[in-house]
Every structure is written in C-alpha cells, then in structure tokens.
Amino acid sequence: MIARDNIVLIGMPGVGKSTVGVILAKVLGYQFVDADLVIQRQEGKLLREIIEEVGTDGFIQVENRVNAGLKCSKTIIATGGSVIYGQEAMEHLKEIGTVVYLEVSFPTLEKRLSDIKGRGVVLKEGQTLYGLYEERTPLYEKYADVRVSEEGLSVEETVEQLVNKLQNGNNI
Numbered sequence: 001m002i003a004r005d006n007i008v009l010i011g012m013p014g015v016g017k018s019t020v021g022v023i024l025a026k027v028l029g030y031q032f033v034d035a036d037l038v039i040q041r042q043e044g045k046l047l048r049e050i051i052e053e054v055g056t057d058g059f060i061q062v063e064n065r066v067n068a069g070l071k072c073s074k075t076i077i078a079t080g081g082s083v084i085y086g087q088e089a090m091e092h093l094k095e096i097g098t099v100v101y102l103e104v105s106f107p108t109l110e111k112r113l114s115d116i117k118g119r120g121v122v123l124k125e126g127q128t129l130y131g132l133y134e135e136r137t138p139l140y141e142k143y144a145d146v147r148v149s150e151e152g153l154s155v156e157e158t159v160e161q162l163v164n165k166l167q168n169g170n171n172i
Contacts, residue, residue, distance in 0.1 A: 006030075006075045006097030007166065010140055012133060013081040013121045014112035015102040016155060021078035023159045031075040035083065039066045047080070056122045060085045068092045082122040084139040094143065098169075100162060101144035105151055106133050145169075 007024065009017040018034050025032035036047055039062060043050055051059045064086025067079060070093070077097065083089055093099060104112075110129060113121075123132060141147070146165050150158045 004095065004097055005073055006077055006093075008077045008079060008093045008097045008099045009102055010079050010084060010099055010143060011081065011102035012104070012109055012136060012140075014109055015104050015150060016158065017078040017102060019155055020102060020158055020162070021076040023155060024162060025076040027159060027163060028076070029074075031072065033070070033072060033075050033077050035063075035067055035070065035077060035079045038070070039063060039080070042066055051122065056124055059122055064089045070096070072096070080122075081136065084136060084143055085122075090143050094145070098145045098166065099143050100146045100148060100166075101140045102158070103137075103140070103147060103149050103151075106130060108151060109133060 007028075007030070009021050009024075011017055018036075021034070022032050024030070039050070040046055043062060045053070047059070050062060054062070060082055063080055063083060065088075067083055067086060067089035068091075070077065075097075077093070079093070083093070090099075113129065121132075123129075127135075146162075146169060148158060148162050148165060153161065
C-alpha cells in the first residue's frame with residue numbers, strides 16, 4: 001500500500017510552484033522536492049541542455065520517467081510545467097499524493113515570464129506562450145484534485161488559501 005501523503009503542485013511555468021512549495025513545506029513540516037532539479041541531477045544537465053539535445057518530445061520522456069519514479073512521503077513536490085504530458089508520471093503522482101493546480105490568468109502569466117527559453121520551458125516549434133497556455137490548461141484541470149487561483153494573491157496568501165483548501169478537504 002502506497003501512502004498518499006504527498007502534495008503535488010502542477011501549473012504553468014512562472015506560477016510559483018517552487019516558491020509556494022518551499023513555504024508550504026515549512027508550514028506543514030513536510031520535505032520539499034523540486035522535480036526539475038531531480039531531473040537535472042539524474043541527467044547531469046540543465047533542463048534547456050536536455051531539450052537542446054533530445055528535443056521537446058525526448059525531454060517529456062525523461063520528465064515522465066523521472067516523475068514516475070519519485071518515491072517520497074510527507075513531501076511537497078513541485079513539478080515542471082510539462083509533467084502533465086506524461087501519463088505514467090501523472091498516474092504515479094496522483095497515486096502518491098494530492099495534486100494541486102496553481103492557476104493564474106494568461107495576462108498575469110505573461111507578466112511573470114520574461115525569459116521563457118532560459119527557463120527550459122517546453123515549447124513546440126512555432127508555439128506561442130498563449131498556445132501553450134491554451135493547450136495545457138485542460139490537462140491541469142483534468143489531473144487536479146484541488147485548484148487554487150493565485151490571481152491577486154501574494155505568495156503567503158496563496159499558501160494560506162492552499163492550506164485551508166487541503167484541510168477542509170481532509171487532504172492533510
């Protein structure tokens with residue numbers, strides 16, 4: 001029996017999964033894992049280097065494999081924005097934790113993401129940030145157990161709202 005005691009943060013790049021995750025881990029007394037850093041450590045390369053070498057599809061396969069293999073307990077897991085393309089990864093993450101979708105509007109996202117390529121964001125050839133947002137939003141919604149809108153909230157307010165939703169839903 002796998003314990004389902006983790007909290008998995010999903011959402012677009014720039015929504016603050018890592019920032020919110022670190023603070024949430026402190027508030028709840030959980031560990032914190034940034035899945036992108038796990039990928040970089042396991043592969044020995046930066047995300048953008050992996051994307052340059054194997055392309056977006058190859059990166060998604062790496063990301064899927066690494067996330068599907070995560071083993072942790074009482075941990076906040078901040079995933080990469082493209083994790084929702086990996087079916088095995090998402091099935092595993094839902095099995096070991098509560099999946100939380102951190103959502104923001106497109107205009108807010110656009111303001112936050114100035115250097116999208118430098119962040120190692122998975123964009124297909126010719127794809128715009130808006131196209132990516134439109135493509136991913138239904139997938140985030142599909143996998144989410146809990147949704148938290150960050151619109152107009154500080155990081156601390158987002159964490160507070162998230163803790164309230166998780167406690168009211170008895171997910172922690």
